[in-house]
Amino acid sequence: MALVVQKYGGSSVADDEKIRNVARRVAASAPGRELVVVVSAMGKTTDHLVGLAHQVSPAPDPREMDMLLATGEQVTIALLAMALQALGLRARSFTGFQAAIRTDRAHTRARITQITTERVRQSLDAGEIAVVAGFQGLSDEDEITTLGRGGSDLTAVALAAALKADVCEIYTDVDGVYTADPAVVPDAKKLARVSYDEMLEMASLGAKVLQSRSVEFAKKYGVTVHVRSTFKPDPGTLVTKEEQGMEEVVVTGVTHDRSQAKISILRVPDRPGIAAQVFGAIATKNVVVDMIVQNISRDGYTDMSFTLPRGDHRRAVTALEEVARSIGALGVVHDERVAKVSIVGVGMRSHGGVASKMFATLSKEGINIQMISTSEIAISCVIEDKYAELAVRALHDAFEVGKGANR
Ligand code: ADP
Ligand code: ASP
Ligand code: MG
Numbered sequence: 397m398a399l400v401v402q403k404y405g406g407s408s409v410a411d412d413e414k415i416r417n418v419a420r421r422v423a424a425s426a427p428g429r430e431l432v433v434v435v436s437a438m439g440k441t442t443d444h445l446v447g448l449a450h451q452v453s454p455a456p457d458p459r460e461m462d463m464l465l466a467t468g469e470q471v472t473i474a475l476l477a478m479a480l481q482a483l484g485l486r487a488r489s490f491t492g493f494q495a496a497i498r499t500d501r502a503h504t505r506a507r508i509t510q511i512t513t514e515r516v517r518q519s520l521d522a523g524e525i526a527v528v529a530g531f532q533g534l535s536d537e538d539e540i541t542t543l544g545r546g547g548s549d550l551t552a553v554a555l556a557a558a559l560k561a562d563v564c565e566i567y568t569d570v571d572g573v574y575t576a577d578p579a580v581v582p583d584a585k586k587l588a589r590v591s592y593d594e595m596l597e598m599a600s601l602g603a604k605v606l607q608s609r610s611v612e613f614a615k616k617y618g619v620t621v622h623v624r625s626t627f628k629p630d631p632g633t634l635v636t637k638e639e640q641g642m643e644e645v646v647v648t649g650v651t652h653d654r655s656q657a658k659i660s661i662l663r664v665p666d667r668p669g670i671a672a673q674v675f676g677a678i679a680t681k682n683v684v685v686d687m688i689v690q691n692i693s694r695d696g697y698t699d700m701s702f703t704l705p706r707g708d709h710r711r712a713v714t715a716l717e718e719v720a721r722s723i724g725a726l727g728v729v730h731d732e733r734v735a736k737v738s739i740v741g742v743g744m745r746s747h748g749g750v751a752s753k754m755f756a757t758l759s760k761e762g763i764n765i766q767m768i769s770t771s772e773i774a775i776s777c778v779i780e781d782k783y784a785e786l787a788v789r790a791l792h793d794a795f796e797v798g799k800g801a802n803r
Contacts, residue, residue, distance in 0.1 A: 399520070399561045400425070403434040403530065403552035407569040408626035409472050410439035418626065419479035421567070422525060426485060430520045432559065434530045434552040435476055437468025442531075442545070458503035462532075462542045465504075466492070469529035469548070477527045487525040490516065492532035492540075497551065499533035499541045506533060506541035508550065508613075511558040528555065546607035553610045557617035564614070564621050566606065571625035572632035573598070573605055575798040576650040580785050585798030587648065591638040594648050594740055595621075597774040601738040602653030611635065638742060646743040646750060647795040652788045653736045654781055656686070657709035658766065660701040661716055663726035666693035670723060674700065677719045683708040687736075687769045687778065701767060703778055706732060734766065735784035738776040739791055751775050757794040763787055 402425070404418050415438075422433055436442075445464050449456040473489035480487035495516055499506035519526040530548025533541050543550050549566060556564035573595065574584040590598075592615035599608035605623060614621050614635060624632030642648075664670055671690070678685060688702040704712055709732055716728045737758075744750050751768075754775055758765055763786070767778035779787055792798070 397428060397430055399430040399432070399559055400563055400565060401432045401434065401552050401556040401559065401561045402565045402567060403548055404436065404626060405548065405566075405568045406436040406439055406441070408567055409435055409476070412475070415472070415475050416479050418567075419476060419483055419485075421626065422476075422480060423483050423485055426525060432516060432520070432526045432528060432555055432561070433476065434528050434548055434555065435469065435472040436530050436548040437465075438472055441468040441471070459539060462503050462506075462540050465542050466529070466532040466540045469531050473527045473529045480525055480527070485525060486523055487527055488519050489527045489529075490519070491529050492551070493534045495526075495528045495555070497533040497554070499535055499543070501535045501537065501539070501541070503539075503541055505544040506535065507609075508533060508543065508554045509536075511554055513555075513558050516555070516559065544607065544609065546604060547609075549607040549610035550613060553614045553617075553619050553621065556619045557613065561619070564619050566621060566623045567626040568605060568623065569626065570605060570623075571628050571630055572623050573603070573635070573649075575648065576788055576792050577603065577652070580652070580788055581650070581792050583792065583798065587633050589634045589636060589639070589642075590648060591642055591742055592635060593638065593773060594642075594742055595635045597738070597740045597771065598649045598651050601736065601740065601774060601776060602651040603649065606635070643743045643746055645799075646741050646747045647739045647791075647797050648741040648743070649739075650788050650791045650795070650797055651738045651740065652784045653738075654733075654784050655706050656703045656734050656736055656778070657706045657730065657732045658701060658703050658734045658778060659709070659712060659716060659728060659730045660699055661720055661725050661728050662699050663697045664700055664720075665724055666696050666698045671700070673723060674716070674719055677715045678704075678712050681708075681711050681715045683712045683715075685712075687767050687776070689767050703734065703736065703767065733781040734778050735781045735787075736776050736778050737784060737787040737791065738774050739795060739797075740774045742773050744773050744775070753794065754791065757790050758787060761786055761790050 477489040496512035621635040
């Protein structure tokens with residue numbers, strides 16, 4: 397019998413009617429299959445809980461944050477199990493702990509280290525639909541942890557890998573992965589297939605339809621992921637190994653990320669050990685930096701700039717102002733609102749002139765590029781936040797993205 401892991405995101409289970417809708421969908425796909433269903437917290441519950449935490453504390457303790465956030469998913473699993481039972485199906489809910497999802501100790505961004513499938517397996521063997529809470533696990537100290545925002549995708553993919561499921565279906569409010577965020581680019585096209593590497597770049601560069609760590613995991617364990625709509629029956633997008641022909645398309649997707657900030661540290665003495673000191677200070681504040689640019693040195697001094705998640709911006713500026721003083725730099729300037737726009741495609745490996753076309757497209761729109769970074773299959777530019785949507789649309793047009801959507 398086929399074993400399928402299905403995951404329903406927050407907007408798919410936002411209220412009681414939507415939960416009943418999911419129950420009907422699960423029921424319709426149950427005959428002849430073993431089903432594990434992973435769910436997120438209802439609607440904007442997680443955002444609401446994060447907000448509450450910041451109402452009672454300026455710097456909520458990460459352990460307590462995880463204790464709080466894990467409650468969101470626990471509500472949904474119980475309600476979905478009840479809704480399935482009301483339809484006459486056998487179903488049982490499991491928290492991350494009960495599903496034996498073990499993680500490291502990194503509260504609020506934990507990594508899955510091991511899954512023992514015994515209990516979920518027993519539930520399936522008993523003819524039940526196993527409903528598992530997404531986003532949560534347990535550390536080796538038996539502390540509740542969470543897997544980073546969007547982490548229910550990871551729960552689903554990791555369970556699919558551990559149970560050797562035939563497919564991991566991610567049900568969401570869009571009917572697949574598009575060539576750009578369909579909320580921003582009306583002309584965006586649904587991709588029939590996308591390679592793991594492209595999806596990984598798109599997810600890390602802002603396409604929140606899949607959590608990037610879940611894609612990493614799917615690639616590592618060869619899990620086939622099918623992104624599709626909770627509300628429509630149509631097939632969605634398959635995230636799979638790279639296949640022949642995929643390289644013919646130069647740009648597969650355009651992404652944007654508007655949750656970034658930029659910090660520059662000015663006139664830094666250019667000598668060995670300085671970068672380590674600067675970024676060491678930020679790392680101790682648990683801030684993960686993204687793009688880093690260091691200018692050519694003039695008169696023994698240089699400027700350094702980097703981007704980071706906007707939420708970490710204040711903490712990083714405070715830490716850097718201290719370092720700037722101690723190493724004799726001129727000072728720190730920052731911009732709390734920048735955006736990153738990126739083009740992604742495995743075809744870039746074999747096509748030239750892609751970067752210059754990207755820069756020319758942005759310049760034609762009068763958009764100034766503040767920073768650039770490239771990988772083998774992606775090019776990203778940091779720009780002023782207010783131009784993010786214009787930039788995405790212009791790039792989507794210029795590269796005729798979507799022409800090869802059904803490759
Ligand atoms: P869920 O709550 O189901 O996990 P998310 O909100 O995390 O759903 O992800 C779905 C959203 O991702 C869509 O509503 C869409 O606006 C956004 N999105 C951004 N980029 C893309 C893209 N390239 N393709 C599809 N959706 C995208
Ligand atoms: N509820 C969590 C979040 O909002 C996990 C998820 O939805 O995937 O980030
Ligand atoms: Mg999500």
